[in-house]
Amino acid sequence: MLLRHTPAAPAVDREALTINPAKTCQPIGAMYAALGVHNCMPHSHGSQGCCSYHRSMLTRHYKEPVMAATSCFTEGASVFGGQANLLEALGNIFTIYAPDVVAVHTTCLSETIGDDLKQMTAKAIESGKVPPGKTVLLANTPSYVGSHVTGFSTMVKGMVDGLAASAAPHKLDVINIIPGYVEPSDMEEIKRLASALGVRTIVFPDTSGVLNGPMTGKFRMYPAGGVTVEQLRAAGDSRATLALGPMASSAAAKALDIKCHVPCEILELPIGLSATDKFIDALRRVAGVSVPESINRERGQLLDVMTDMHQYTAGRKVALAGDPDHLVALVDFLVSMDMQPIHIVSGTPGKKTLERMRPSLDKLGRPVNVKIPGDLYQLHQWIKQEAVDLIIGGTHCKYFARDEDTPLLRFGFPILDRVGHQYFPSVGYKGGLRLLEKILDLLMDRQDRDAPEEKFELVM
Amino acid sequence: MQEGAINDLLEDRRGQVLETSADAAPEAMRCGTRSAAGSVSQRACVFCGSRVVLYPIADALHLVHGPAGCAAYTWDIRGALSSGPALHRHSFTTDLRETDVIYGGAAKLEKALRELIAAHGPKAAFVYSTCIVGLIGDDVDAVCRRVEADCGIPVIPVDSEGFKGTKKDGYKAACAAIARIIGTTPEAPRSVAGINILGEFNLAGEAWMIREAYARMGVPVVATLTGDARVDTIRRAHTARFNVVQCSGSMLGLASLLEAKYGQPYRRVSYFGLEDMAQALYDVADLFAGEDPDMPARAAALVAGEMARVLPLLAPFRKDLEGARAAIYVGGAFKAHSLIKALRHLGMRTVVVGSQTGSPEDYERLQQLCDPGTIILDDSNPVELSRFVLEKKADLLIGGVKERPIAYKLGLAFCDHNHERKIPLAGFEGMVNFAREVHGSVTSPVWKWSARRRA
Numbered sequence: 001m002l003l004r005h006t007p008a009a010p011a012v013d014r015e016a017l018t019i020n021p022a023k024t025c026q027p028i029g030a031m032y033a034a035l036g037v038h039n040c041m042p043h044s045h046g047s048q049g050c051c052s053y054h055r056s057m058l059t060r061h062y063k064e065p066v067m068a069a070t071s072c073f074t075e076g077a078s079v080f081g082g083q084a085n086l087l088e089a090l091g092n093i094f095t096i097y098a099p100d101v102v103a104v105h106t107t108c109l110s111e112t113i114g115d116d117l118k119q120m121t122a123k124a125i126e127s128g129k130v131p132p133g134k135t136v137l138l139a140n141t142p143s144y145v146g147s148h149v150t151g152f153s154t155m156v157k158g159m160v161d162g163l164a165a166s167a168a169p170h171k172l173d174v175i176n177i178i179p180g181y182v183e184p185s186d187m188e189e190i191k192r193l194a195s196a197l198g199v200r201t202i203v204f205p206d207t208s209g210v211l212n213g214p215m216t217g218k219f220r221m222y223p224a225g226g227v228t229v230e231q232l233r234a235a236g237d238s239r240a241t242l243a244l245g246p247m248a249s250s251a252a253a254k255a256l257d258i259k260c261h262v263p264c265e266i267l268e269l270p271i272g273l274s275a276t277d278k279f280i281d282a283l284r285r286v287a288g289v290s291v292p293e294s295i296n297r298e299r300g301q302l303l304d305v306m307t308d309m310h311q312y313t314a315g316r317k318v319a320l321a322g323d324p325d326h327l328v329a330l331v332d333f334l335v336s337m338d339m340q341p342i343h344i345v346s347g348t349p350g351k352k353t354l355e356r357m358r359p360s361l362d363k364l365g366r367p368v369n370v371k372i373p374g375d376l377y378q379l380h381q382w383i384k385q386e387a388v389d390l391i392i393g394g395t396h397c398k399y400f401a402r403d404e405d406t407p408l409l410r411f412g413f414p415i416l417d418r419v420g421h422q423y424f425p426s427v428g429y430k431g432g433l434r435l436l437e438k439i440l441d442l443l444m445d446r447q448d449r450d451a452p453e454e455k456f457e458l459v460m
Numbered sequence: 461m462q463e464g465a466i467n468d469l470l471e472d473r474r475g476q477v478l479e480t481s482a483d484a485a486p487e488a489m490r491c492g493t494r495s496a497a498g499s500v501s502q503r504a505c506v507f508c509g510s511r512v513v514l515y516p517i518a519d520a521l522h523l524v525h526g527p528a529g530c531a532a533y534t535w536d537i538r539g540a541l542s543s544g545p546a547l548h549r550h551s552f553t554t555d556l557r558e559t560d561v562i563y564g565g566a567a568k569l570e571k572a573l574r575e576l577i578a579a580h581g582p583k584a585a586f587v588y589s590t591c592i593v594g595l596i597g598d599d600v601d602a603v604c605r606r607v608e609a610d611c612g613i614p615v616i617p618v619d620s621e622g623f624k625g626t627k628k629d630g631y632k633a634a635c636a637a638i639a640r641i642i643g644t645t646p647e648a649p650r651s652v653a654g655i656n657i658l659g660e661f662n663l664a665g666e667a668w669m670i671r672e673a674y675a676r677m678g679v680p681v682v683a684t685l686t687g688d689a690r691v692d693t694i695r696r697a698h699t700a701r702f703n704v705v706q707c708s709g710s711m712l713g714l715a716s717l718l719e720a721k722y723g724q725p726y727r728r729v730s731y732f733g734l735e736d737m738a739q740a741l742y743d744v745a746d747l748f749a750g751e752d753p754d755m756p757a758r759a760a761a762l763v764a765g766e767m768a769r770v771l772p773l774l775a776p777f778r779k780d781l782e783g784a785r786a787a788i789y790v791g792g793a794f795k796a797h798s799l800i801k802a803l804r805h806l807g808m809r810t811v812v813v814g815s816q817t818g819s820p821e822d823y824e825r826l827q828q829l830c831d832p833g834t835i836i837l838d839d840s841n842p843v844e845l846s847r848f849v850l851e852k853k854a855d856l857l858i859g860g861v862k863e864r865p866i867a868y869k870l871g872l873a874f875c876d877h878n879h880e881r882k883i884p885l886a887g888f889e890g891m892v893n894f895a896r897e898v899h900g901s902v903t904s905p906v907w908k909w910s911a912r913r914r915a
Contacts, residue, residue, distance in 0.1 A: 048501060057539075074494060109595065219843075
């Protein structure tokens with residue numbers, strides 16, 4: 001399909017142009033983060049289209065209703081500033097939709113005309129548009145900076161800036177966990193693991209119960225899940241913060257350290273055996289607890305399958321597209337199973353991403369193609385130059401997975417054509433086991449499909 | 461406005477919600493207004509309107525000049541099929557960064573255009589302006605003129621800055637872009653005894669079915685705008701004798717422009733539902749009756765044959781669906797008219813109907829079409845929609861991507877009649893598909909487990 005429009009070579013460096021982006025823009029990440037706050041209405045301060053696109057994209061990814069309001073910019077607002085729109089919007093939202101929190105993020109439009117969110121919100125409070133006891137969170141997320149990941153990070157930091165406070169005389173026996181840009185199922189799994197260790201936590205944001213809710217026969221503007229305003233306030237009294245995924249979570253963790261003196265530890269996302277070990281170990285250490293047998297057992301099961309099946313993963317070449325935090329953890333996991341991630345792109349700019357992958361990639365002892373920021377067109381060209389056994393990335397990879405007849409493991413954002421990511425985690429030992437099962441299914445189904453009659457095996 | 465169901469609406473929303481009654485004359489709907497700031501509207505922007513209209517042109521380059529998001533969100537989401545090239549399914553963007561916003565993005569745009577045209581040899585290029593381009597003041601027109609002069613293909617700026625109006629303004633900008641291509645061959649206007657189909661986007665291959673029906677009547681289709689379109693056929697669109705216009709919102713403007721410029725008369729048609737499909741064939745036959753007196757008879761024979769084939773296929777679906785209630789929330793109101801009639805064929809009554817961008821005439825016609833007690837909505841939101849479908853005890857919601865999960869959460873059957881439909885719903889065969897899809901969802905056993913249904 002795209003094959004005939006994608007030449008194998010030469011893969012020239014394009015400077016002015018992105019073809020088939022491996023990212024999207026900041027505001028949608030901010031909207032996703034805001035959905036992880038209980039009774040919160042995300043608000044897009046920009047044109048109506050932005051909000052509509054983000055809601056549609058998140059709806060396609062989660063197959064859940066996604067609520068968000070918009071400032072409905074017109075030509076007038078783009079000339080005279082969006083203050084009137086934001087004031088009217090806040091008034092309307094609190095009156096009609098009655099949230100506890102409105103989480104406002106900007107767009108390229110409102111940023112470029114120089115709208116000052118802080119000043120406007122102060123004005124809104126002054127003029128009575130924000131009822132007493134209600135909160136407005138803020139995030140500056142121009143679309144021409146970073147990507148959906150940095151937008152997420154900025155809104156999570158906005159939660160700290162807007163709400164966290166140190167009220168208690170001493171730090172409490174609670175650990176904050178900032179789970180990173182992961183699925184609701186992952187946030188749920190992180191809470192389960194912490195609770196298995198007997199650690200009291202505040203997890204923010206927390207989209208579990210919001211974007212993977214049950215079918216109840218009712219439409220709820222604000223589903224049951226999400227971190228509450230009280231929890232976000234109390235985060236300033238916690239003993240420590242674990243930030244998972246440096247790009248998505250460290251800004252908020254550091255802000256909380258500065259604002260409320262909650263020390264933080266920044267870890268890679270707990271995807272795969274060794275990254276989960278580090279997470280569990282950090283949790284054990286900061287909370288002063290011991291790891292229960294049930295968790296050791298989960299770890300042993302993941303390791304069991306890794307060893308049982310290692311001849312099927314050995315030497316398999318993989319192409320990856322995704323977000324920096326995801327890629328770093330996935331690459332480490334793949335290399336730990338003797339797999340070879342040889343083509344890697346992320347649309348999200350950032351010099352540190354490659355450095356973070358370097359220790360894993362160096363173990364391969366062969367050259368690896370990495371482009372950050374890069375796009376899916378580039379990835380496709382590399383695959384044409386050196387074929388792979390597996391592609392890992394979002395749904396948009398399906399075009400060239402089909403063209404190159406290569407199995408695709410859907411991972412990251414967006415996934416527009418499958419379900420499961422909302423409900424089954426990729427983090428933790430259980431999540432690692434699920435990922436490994438999927439990888440093995442794809443590789444072994446392919447082996448079965450392609451094996452000549454005389455080599456077709458019953459037992460594998 | 462009647463008291464009762466709708467009297468506790470938000471003040472701002474009064475006038476955009478009506479309930480039909482048996483004895484009253486149609487009321488005027490307040491519509492075409494901008495959404496209130498702070499609303500959870502289902503509407504989109506100018507860019508979205510332009511993008512959906514032009515995107516099916518498969519051998520053109522579609523370059524989104526702006527940050528990557530605008531390109532990412534509109535990347536091949538519409539399912540407009542192509543029988544040949546698939547360049548339109550790539551996502552090209554200048555991916556503007558902060559430095560471009562400060563120093564301007566025109567140079568980057570020009571470089572990108574030249575690279576892409578050299579690499580892919582498209583037959584034309586469309587350059588979509590996004591919000592940010594309108595603010596930083598890139599001279600997109602000048603860039604396009606330069607590249608066009610050097611590369612020898614039409615390079616057309618589309619004025620689609622998101623904030624400059626509604627989705628409808630995006631349709632207008634797209635039509636203006638198409639109009640620049642039409643008539644760029646030496647052939648004389650109206651020299652071909654055929655038609656153009658405007659506002660048909662070949663979702664799930666619908667344009668192919670419609671073209672086949674016209675072919676059986678003996679009417680060639682010169683250009684379909686823009687389903688499975690090629691730049692060269694669009695160039696020749698002025699040679700068609702007549703235009704037929706579906707999806708009035710998007711292309712009525714282009715039809716009047718072509719009438720004024722080339723003397724091509726047009727008819728509004730709809731291809732959804734049996735009556736409207738039949739009427740769309742009869743109308744075209746009438747247009748040609750002067751030069752081909754047998755054509756109306758051929759059209760009638762075609763319709764009779766199709767009706768005889770299709771009606772028995774619908775009967776078993778109707779048996780199960782008789783008395784079920786439907787709610788409709790779509791982009792343009794014209795489509796809702798056809799849906800109401802199509803649902804009647806299945807024994808279903810429409811109890812709620814709304815659109816994002818209907819006109820006063822559309823809403824007046826809706827009121828005439830609907831039974832008393834039907835709720836009619838303009839620019840609605842999820843809270844309102846979910847409330848009215850429950851109050852009116854709808855069994856089915858017909859809508860688009862953002863409405864689907866709301867329906868499912870409520871335990872309602874759903875039919876996608878928007879960009880994401882996967883099977884053709886147009887024409888006679890489409891009516892059978894529509895009936896099968898509605899029937900499949902309404903009668904699915906999954907709903908009986910829902911709390912609402914069991915209560």
